[in-house]
Amino acid sequence: MKYSLIKILPLFLGGILFSQTPQDSIQFKHIADEMLVNGTAYEGLRDLTQNIGHRLSGSEAYEKATDWAVQKLKEAGADKVWKEDVMVPVWVRGKESLQIKASDGEWKTLRMTSLGNSEGSNGKDVEAEIIFVKNKADFDKLPDNAIKGKIVFFNYAFNQKFISTGQAYGDAGIYRRSAASWAGKRGAKAVIIRSLSSALDDVPHTGMMTYDKDDTARIPAVAIGPKSSDELEKALQTLKITAKLNSNCGMKGEKLSHSVIGEITGNKDQSVIVAGGHLDSWDVGEGAQDDGAGIVQSIEILRTFKSLGLNNNHTLRVVCFANEENGVRGGRQYAKNVKEKNEKHIFAVESDGGGFTPRGFGLVMTPDKRKQVQSWRALFLPYGVHNFEYQYAGTDIEPLEVLGVPLAELSPDSQRYFDIHHSEEDTFDKVNRRELLLGAAVMGQLIYMVDKNW
Numbered sequence: 323m324k325y326s327l328i329k330i331l332p333l334f335l336g337g338i339l340f341s342q343t344p345q346d347s348i349q350f351k352h353i354a355d356e357m358l359v360n361g362t363a364y365e366g367l368r369d370l371t372q373n374i375g376h377r378l379s380g381s382e383a384y385e386k387a388t389d390w391a392v393q394k395l396k397e398a399g400a401d402k403v404w405k406e407d408v409m410v411p412v413w414v415r416g417k418e419s420l421q422i423k424a425s426d427g428e429w430k431t432l433r434m435t436s437l438g439n440s441e442g443s444n445g446k447d448v449e450a451e452i453i454f455v456k457n458k459a460d461f462d463k464l465p466d467n468a469i470k471g472k473i474v475f476f477n478y479a480f481n482q483k484f485i486s487t488g489q490a491y492g493d494a495g496i497y498r499r500s501a502a503s504w505a506g507k508r509g510a511k512a513v514i515i516r517s518l519s520s521a522l523d524d525v526p527h528t529g530m531m532t533y534d535k536d537d538t539a540r541i542p543a544v545a546i547g548p549k550s551s552d553e554l555e556k557a558l559q560t561l562k563i564t565a566k567l568n569s570n571c572g573m574k575g576e577k578l579s580h581s582v583i584g585e586i587t588g589n590k591d592q593s594v595i596v597a598g599g600h601l602d603s604w605d606v607g608e609g610a611q612d613d614g615a616g617i618v619q620s621i622e623i624l625r626t627f628k629s630l631g632l633n634n635n636h637t638l639r640v641v642c643f644a645n646e647e648n649g650v651r652g653g654r655q656y657a658k659n660v661k662e663k664n665e666k667h668i669f670a671v672e673s674d675g676g677g678f679t680p681r682g683f684g685l686v687m688t689p690d691k692r693k694q695v696q697s698w699r700a701l702f703l704p705y706g707v708h709n710f711e712y713q714y715a716g717t718d719i720e721p722l723e724v725l726g727v728p729l730a731e732l733s734p735d736s737q738r739y740f741d742i743h744h745s746e747e748d749t750f751d752k753v754n755r756r757e758l759l760l761g762a763a764v765m766g767q768l769i770y771m772v773d774k775n776w
């Protein structure tokens with residue numbers, strides 16, 4: 323009794339209060355049923371992660387992944403599939419190591435990862451005393467002579483009080499992106515940062531860093547796990563500690579690569595609705611949650627529209643973007659081409675927060691459109707999706723904002739994403755089939771509403 327009331331009440335409210343037709347909730351159920359019963363996204367993700375694995379832009383594995391995406395989009399029933407040219411940076415990691423030693427002790431190896439796009443030490447040892455700072459304000463207080471010739475260690479942790487871990491990631495992200503530039507400008511030899519992670523384990527996480535254009539010293543930047551970070555901070559309270567860093571990473575120019583696109587032509591007009599994710603991943607783990615999940619979810623939507631014969635009014639286009647992780651070249655090139663070809667886009671939605679249980683959508687659009695999408699909330703409640711308050715969209719589709727395209731991003735439960743994001747832990751076994759498909763289902767449902775109403 324209780325169960326059926328919970329099930330029916332939101333449909334009832336949806337139908338009466340927000341003037342959606344009962345037909346909408348029936349179509350919502352068709353979409354979810356089709357995916358949960360016949361969905362191929364999970365097996366597709368297994369194939370991508372187990373047979374290709376991680377796939378950084380510019381690598382051979384990434385090019386293999388583009389062929390894989392072409393094949394999957396064809397199998398899903400796309401009318402047209404193509405590769406879109408995009409120049410991508412080529413960053414290569416190579417061998418790397420980090421050791422530390424207290425003045426009277428032995429060398430001890432720490433688990434570490436170079437940050438993406440960082441320059442390395444060209445295979446030579448960089449050896450220097452470590453100085454610890456908690457945050458940028460503490461760093462700014464240090465005199466130059468305390469920094470010069472040293473290796474600066476920033477131990478800025480995720481704020482565990484934030485309920486959305488994305489907020490903690492946003493708060494701590496500046497240390498990964500900019501610490502090398504801050505320290506390099508003041509004569510440091512290298513930086514070590516605490517990994518951007520909600521976990522308290524010892525897994526190091528990579529991710530993109532950048533140098534400022536005017537940086538003359540492009541010093542190496544590496545991350546260590548949260549546990550090593552806390553131990554190192556503690557040891558540095560009483561001991562003088564030396565680090566020895568050796569790495570071979572660096573930028574190796576640019577290369578022609580591709581985003582992969584597939585679509586079902588619109589029945590009413592050729593204006594475009596985009597569903598997408600990014601096909602590239604970091605060169606550690608398998609790129610399963612980030613963002614293999616978003617790719618297979620987007621392809622699943624196309625497959626479902628085709629197999630249910632939903633006869634989309636507008637063109638439904640899946641974009642598997644290149645190079646989100648260390649350049650966003652795929653997203654920028656796509657928006658550039660849209661502008662040049664004057665292709666009308668009425669909506670774009672991305673999934674790049676992992677294939678976890680969906681909770682809502684971030685929305686970046688005019689207040690009117692936003693209100694309209696929020697008025698559909700009751701239709702989504704039976705699927706556990708309730709939060710339409712965030713105002714952000716995926717990195718790959720963001721460049722479409724200036725063209726006036728309304729944007730959304732799937733907002734899944736965020737508690738576990740940053741435990742594994744950009745690390746060796748981002749593997750297929752962390753993805754749950756039902757959570758993944760439910761995410762695809764609610765994206766498909768949102769697209770169904772947009773296609774019908776806009």
Ligand SMILES: [Zn+2]
Nearest residue numbers: 600612613674
């Ligand atoms: Zn991602």
